[in-house]
Amino acid sequence: MSEAGSMQPAERRLSLLVTVLAFALPVLFVLVPLAIFLGYSFFSVDQGTIVYGLSLGNYVRFFTDPIFLPVFWNTIVLCVSVAIICILLAYPAAYFLTTLKGRWRYALLMLLLVPLLMSYVIKIYAIRSILGLNGFLNKALVAVGILQQPSTLFVFNMNAILLTLTLLLIPFAILPIFLSLERIPQVLLRASDDLGASGLQTFLRITLPLSLPGVASAASFVFVLAIGDFLTPQMVGGISGFTFGRILYSQFGTAYNWPFGAALSVALAVVVIAAILVGERFGRNRGTSI
Amino acid sequence: MSALPRLSTILLAAITTLVAVLLYSPLFVPIVSSFFTISHGDVDWSSPTVSTYVALVQNHDILAALRTTLIVGACTVVLSVVSGTLLALYYHGRRSGRSVLQFIIFLPFLMPPIISGLALLIFFREIHLERSLLTVIIGHTVFVLAIVYRTVLTRLQSMSRTLVEASYDLGATGWQTFWRIILPNLSSAMVGGAILAFALSFDETMITILVTGTQSTLPVRLWAMMRLGFSPDINALVALILMFTVLLCVLAARFLIPRQVATERT
Numbered sequence: 196m197s198e199a200g201s202m203q204p205a206e207r208r209l210s211l212l213v214t215v216l217a218f219a220l221p222v223l224f225v226l227v228p229l230a231i232f233l234g235y236s237f238f239s240v241d242q243g244t245i246v247y248g249l250s251l252g253n254y255v256r257f258f259t260d261p262i263f264l265p266v267f268w269n270t271i272v273l274c275v276s277v278a279i280i281c282i283l284l285a286y287p288a289a290y291f292l293t294t295l296k297g298r299w300r301y302a303l304l305m306l307l308l309v310p311l312l313m314s315y316v317i318k319i320y321a322i323r324s325i326l327g328l329n330g331f332l333n334k335a336l337v338a339v340g341i342l343q344q345p346s347t348l349f350v351f352n353m354n355a356i357l358l359t360l361t362l363l364l365i366p367f368a369i370l371p372i373f374l375s376l377e378r379i380p381q382v383l384l385r386a387s388d389d390l391g392a393s394g395l396q397t398f399l400r401i402t403l404p405l406s407l408p409g410v411a412s413a414a415s416f417v418f419v420l421a422i423g424d425f426l427t428p429q430m431v432g433g434i435s436g437f438t439f440g441r442i443l444y445s446q447f448g449t450a451y452n453w454p455f456g457a458a459l460s461v462a463l464a465v466v467v468i469a470a471i472l473v474g475e476r477f478g479r480n481r482g483t484s485i
Numbered sequence: 486m487s488a489l490p491r492l493s494t495i496l497l498a499a500i501t502t503l504v505a506v507l508l509y510s511p512l513f514v515p516i517v518s519s520f521f522t523i524s525h526g527d528v529d530w531s532s533p534t535v536s537t538y539v540a541l542v543q544n545h546d547i548l549a550a551l552r553t554t555l556i557v558g559a560c561t562v563v564l565s566v567v568s569g570t571l572l573a574l575y576y577h578g579r580r581s582g583r584s585v586l587q588f589i590i591f592l593p594f595l596m597p598p599i600i601s602g603l604a605l606l607i608f609f610r611e612i613h614l615e616r617s618l619l620t621v622i623i624g625h626t627v628f629v630l631a632i633v634y635r636t637v638l639t640r641l642q643s644m645s646r647t648l649v650e651a652s653y654d655l656g657a658t659g660w661q662t663f664w665r666i667i668l669p670n671l672s673s674a675m676v677g678g679a680i681l682a683f684a685l686s687f688d689e690t691m692i693t694i695l696v697t698g699t700q701s702t703l704p705v706r707l708w709a710m711m712r713l714g715f716s717p718d719i720n721a722l723v724a725l726i727l728m729f730t731v732l733l734c735v736l737a738a739r740f741l742i743p744r745q746v747a748t749e750r751t
Contacts, residue, residue: 217575221589224627228608288504291497310508312730314688316707317723321511423597460600
């Protein structure tokens with residue numbers, strides 16, 4: 196603690212050690228690896244060995260090869276869709292929670308957040324078995340009469356990735372939306388009611404605009420988590436469900452091209468940083484403090 | 486919001502129920518199949534069994550992975566709580582350079598795990614550190630550090646400065662003040678942070694897959710087994726893990742919430 200005016204030598208040495216550690220730890224284990232990673236994106240691979248010569252070749256390949264940009268774009272579209280579906284499901288649920296009183300509100304919130312703690316890998320596996328040909332979803336759709344026979348529409352393709360990511364990430368959308376809805380001062384709603392607005396008008400003119408920061412945060416959370424995931428597409432995507440995360444991961448496995456993988460990661464990082472900044476920009480609460 | 490028309494309330498409740506069903510259905514599959522046999526998507530409800538739990542105890546492969554996970558979790562907790570607390574103490578009340586370093590600490594938590602994991606993978610290769618449990622522990626610590634740091638810093642900021650000032654006024658040295666005043670006040674935040682860190686480490690998969698050596702943690706082991714399909718005893722393990730994590734969650738809530746309410750009251 197810096198306010199200790201008269202420090203003994205032992206304390207001063209400790210304080211110096213803490214200072215060094217406080218700077219060294221984050222720099223050594225976070226900044227240095229990221230810097231080396233960025234540096235790698237300018238290297239290349241020749242017959243299985245990494246050539247430490249600087250070139251823009253990896254980036255040129257990313258932008259000119261007909262494979263990568265379309266997959267990159269499709270993955271972004273996929274993850275935006277996941278974010279939109281998550282919000283469409285999470286918003287009504289979060290809104291319903293705020294209509295509840297006291298203890299029930301938080302008990303139900305906990306109930307909707309607890310699935311986050313459950314093993315990610317196991318959830319992917321379970322969802323795959325639900326979506327599969329013999330899975331519960333097909334059984335239910337056949338039973339209701341929507342499908343004549345079980346369909347392979349829901350597994351080992353892009354739909355499967357979309358559905359699985361949505362199921363996995365809904366809680367990340369519920370929490371920020373709930374928090375922004377809860378922060379809306381009740382007086383505003385009562386004032387609107389007093390001035391003769393209908394429930395719908397109050398919702399559209401007061402509640403919805405004031406909860407948009409939460410929606411923005413939720414969208415950015417879900418998008419970032421979805422686009423970085425390489426396990427889900429690998430597990431439920433099959434051959435046709437090829438996402439950017441999978442291509443990136445394969446550069447460090449079967450394709451064995453670390454420098455190119457690093458360049459792909461830089462592209463991913465740019466999108467992620469943009470998403471975080473957008474979420475941050477629109478996620479700020481304005482005018483809700485009274 | 487009390488003036489909500491009845492119809493919309495029913496609609497909202499229905500959507501909330503749907504969301505809950507969607508969230509919980511993936512959890513029920515392994516739990517149900519830990520007690521009942523499932524063949525071709527049909528559950529045989531007639532004969533509940535605990536044989537999967539018996540089989541689990543004999544599955545040395547899985548138990549070894551579980552042990553590895555616990556070792557990694559324990560080391561991660563110790564490292565992240567010590568360094569997270571030191572960092573929080575250091576940055577608390579200091580303006581210069583704090584926001585930049587704080588941002589660096591948060592980077593691995595904000596970035597997709599694949600980026601953090603790959604950066605560490607290349608880093609370990611460049612410093613010639615063989616992939617092993619040590620690299621996994623470093624990876625986990627870097628990942629969870631932000632959470633412990635944030636938890637402890639929040640407590641520090643809510644701690645009344647008068648406590649520290651009173652301690653100095655009464656003639657205590659900086660060292661005494663730290664041990665007798667600051668640390669005891671931080672302890673519950675540190676325990677809460679430790680539980681969160683353990684829970685995150687326990688389930689961390691993506692970074693671990695990238696930086697692990699021959700010994701794999703439980704999620705990585707499960708991931709490897711998944712391509713072939715699970716044996717029923719995995720379901721028993723999953724059911725147990727679910728109970729365990731819910732317990733952890735309740736514990737974390739106990740350590741983190743009541744104290745904050747208490748400090749608000751004073």
